[in-house]
Amino acid sequence: MKVSVCTLAHGREEHLINMVKGLSLSSVLPDELVIAVMQDVPYDLPHTDFPIRQIMLGSGSIPLARARNTAATKAAGEILIFLDVDCIPHSECISDYIKASHANSGVWMGEVGYLPKDATRDGIQYDRFDRIAVRHSERPGPPDTGARSCEDYRCFWSLNFAISAKDFRASGGFDEAFDGYGGEDTDFGRTLSARDIPLWWIKGARTYHQYHPHFMPPVHHLDSVLANAMTFARKWGHPTMQHWLRAFVLMGLLERTDNGWRKLRDPGESDFALTRQQADQPYASSARVLAALEAEAMAG
Template sequence: MSPQRANQPRIAVVIPTYNRSALLRSTLAALARQRLPVSEFEVVVSDDGSSDDTSDTVAGFVDRLRLQYHFQEDLGFRASAARNAGARRTSAPILVFLDAGVLPGPDFLSAHLSAHLSAQLPGSAVAGYIFGYQPDGPVAALDETTWTLDPEQLIRNHGDSPEFRDARHLAFERFGFDLGNCAVPWQWFWSGNCSVRAADFWAAGGFDEDFRSWGGEDTELAYRLFGRGARFVVSRAAWAIEAPHPRTVVPNLSSGSANMLMVLHKHPDTVVELLWSWFAREQHSQFQIHHDWNVEDEYLLVLDAVAKARSVDVTDELAQLRHMAGSARIAVLGCGDDVPDWLATAELFDFDREVVEKAAYQVNHAIGLRTALPDNSVDLVFVTSRLRTLWDQWESTIRAEARRIGGDLLGPPEPR
């Protein structure tokens, strides 16, 4: 980390907001109670075009916080743009992103600082713990009078309650709260409470401003950070509490699914396919969000399938396909790296990144759960035996994708 300049804050909190002045007031009040000296941190409220008294709320804290206020015109949901604009206004070397209505504990900022300073590797991304965060609604056991208490008292009263836990708690617990032990750590980096070094944030490009509705922008940023070598860390000490507020669960889930599809189009990758599939399943299960956000096991199955598929030769299968296909437009799932010339213009997919990188023709990195192909773009979808170990798990999803892109489905061949 570069040397600290005079009067430069050590850490900055960026809070995007839109017409949430009451929730924002609670968040700012909690930040004003930080044990970290106020001279050492900065708060930037980035307003996405509010029409309520948000600006007056911010003005009420200028004597208690080192505070900046940024306003952007209301052109629809632009949380990514608001976060980026807020981040540009500070020179702090560490950026914390916090949602309006999330109430940090008194050592919140000290804990985020400590997580970065104690990290064994540079480029850490810290997921702070969010008590009370339940995507499908507020914690039922807590009534409105509860929220007159300070965050510390709330934790003393309810911190051990399972329903008051962060929705990610079971996933964190599985890995001993050490995300270095898992294959997909970036799936739990959520912008309600997270931090990253400013240099790493901007090197990755910040939040993608193409996201114009709820969900996915933090996951997409985390994917890019991970690709650049970021080490993801959970900090239970950097805890905060999400205050209850109305949620639009069904629209949020629908938006999240659409945005995850956008992530997949931006980053064609098997693990992103799995995340998209999770959202798609949830969207079709009576719009109820289950607290099992975790594609770790599914991704490990894919990695195991990749290892097994490296000994599978599909040359004969592709030769037989030539006699069956005629002039049909073809998509091949599990094409392998030895693609015959006659398939050069086909839509080719494989779930092994090494195959994708060394194939003589363009091969897309995908299982086939969801491709980037438009509707009705092929006549025939051929699944090779390279997908045999994944077929039982994903047959129905792959068949649905084959119907979407318009082709009859053949394969995979039965094992010999």
């Protein structure tokens, strides 16, 4: 069974190099790594015992959905493992996904541990990563063993998942109408549900998310979140990303209307300060910010 690891990348060369190093430490090597490169210059990557194919997409405005679809289309594997460019796979990640594919059909979502800043300074040390990585408090945890069916399509997460090439084709891939940040994951999960393709959380298939500065809720992507929320609502008849939209309303960036939401202003420095991930935080938390905003609104 051939396995292709697929990722998309723009910048973050050090993060991508660490992914490649992690793949090289795998107990079962991938048959290839396929990178949808969203910039004009290819990456200078370490030598590996498996082929790396960089698919050059250029630096124009390219939907993330199109980049993922391109990587999947170019991949030769029967199993496609999608990893975010920030992820370092555990040595058993590929092996765990292969085992999962033998047990159940559908989409498998592995574990993610978030690393603090500078965690990779001394190289890839899985024992150390296991001690210091934390699970995202706003994401469901894995089962104690094996696999657990995920009945809520909204939980689909493209950061670390695998799917057979056959099922990916059956899904139709990611919808390229979602342009920019936000909504394309939930849409893909909704499509899986509509096409009766099962979704699974699995124990193992672990990756480690490397630190990078971020904002949550993603005020730096306000325009695309708003546009993609409206795209989702037109497609499925109901909205998505409502927790982010609620936060943006409380921040005075949007207002709720009879037809959805309307932008009031661009975010300013106070909005970025509120949502900015701090250096001591392994991940940015939408729930923390929304709770603070709700408390402020209640106080009055």
